[in-house]
Amino acid sequence: MNAQGRNWIVTTLGTLTGWMLLMALPASAHHGWSANDTEIELSGTLETGVSLSGPHGTMQIRDVDGELWDITLAPAPRTHRAGLREGTVPVGDTVTVHGQRSADADRREIKVRRVTWNGQHFDVYPPPRS
Numbered sequence: 001m002n003a004q005g006r007n008w009i010v011t012t013l014g015t016l017t018g019w020m021l022l023m024a025l026p027a028s029a030h031h032g033w034s035a036n037d038t039e040i041e042l043s044g045t046l047e048t049g050v051s052l053s054g055p056h057g058t059m060q061i062r063d064v065d066g067e068l069w070d071i072t073l074a075p076a077p078r079t080h081r082a083g084l085r086e087g088t089v090p091v092g093d094t095v096t097v098h099g100q101r102s103a104d105a106d107r108r109e110i111k112v113r114r115v116t117w118n119g120q121h122f123d124v125y126p127p128p129r130s
Contacts, residue, residue, distance in 0.1 A: 038100060038101045038103070039098075039100055039101075040098070040100065040101040040110060041096060041097070041098045042061070042096065043061075043063070043064075043095070043096040043097075044062050044063040044064070044069065044094070044095065045062045045092060045093070045094055045095075046059060046060075046061055046089055046091050046092060046093050046094075046095050047060045047061060047062050047068060047091065048060035048091070049086060049087065049089065049090075049091050050073070050079070050084055050085065050086050050087070050088060050089060051086060052076035052079060052080060052085070052086055053076070054076075055075060055076075056072050056074065056075055056076070056079075057072075057073030057074060057075070057076055057079035057084070057124070058070065058071060058073060059071045059089075059095075061095055061097065067108055068108065069108045069109065069110060070107075070108060070109040070110075071109075071110055071112055071115075072109065072112065073112060073115070073124045074124035074125050078125070079122075079124045082122045082124045083120070083122050084115055084122035088117075088122075089117045089118075093117060093118070094117075095115055095116065096115070096116040096117075097110055097115050097116075098112060098113055098114045099111050099112030099113045099114070099125075100113075112124065112125075113125040113126075
């Protein structure tokens with residue numbers, strides 16, 4: 001094989017390898033539920049309203065003990081489809097969240113499946129399979 005043929009093979013293999021690595025990035029970036037391992041239901045006052053600006057929706061609630069909790073919702077499109085949008089729940093209103101607490105006991109963070117406000121349920125993730 002001549003040098004031109006070898007260069008073509010090396011360039012093609014390099015391009016294919018680069019594309020495969022790029023395709024794997026979204027999968028490796030997703031963190032799943034492994035850091036959230038304990039089912040919890042928590043009620044509190046909405047401190048920071050729903051935000052759909054990041055990779056996941058977020059909000060913050062303050063519990064009856066005065067502790068501030070970071071609430072992680074589904075990705076913005078899924079949260080929006082569930083009916084939970086920015087401004088849906090007024091800051092200062094009481095909400096209940098159900099999901100899984102961070103495995104790190106020092107972090108007050110819950111990745112939630114359901115938010116309940118004013119008798120409405122917003123299922124941002126489907127319930128786990130049994």
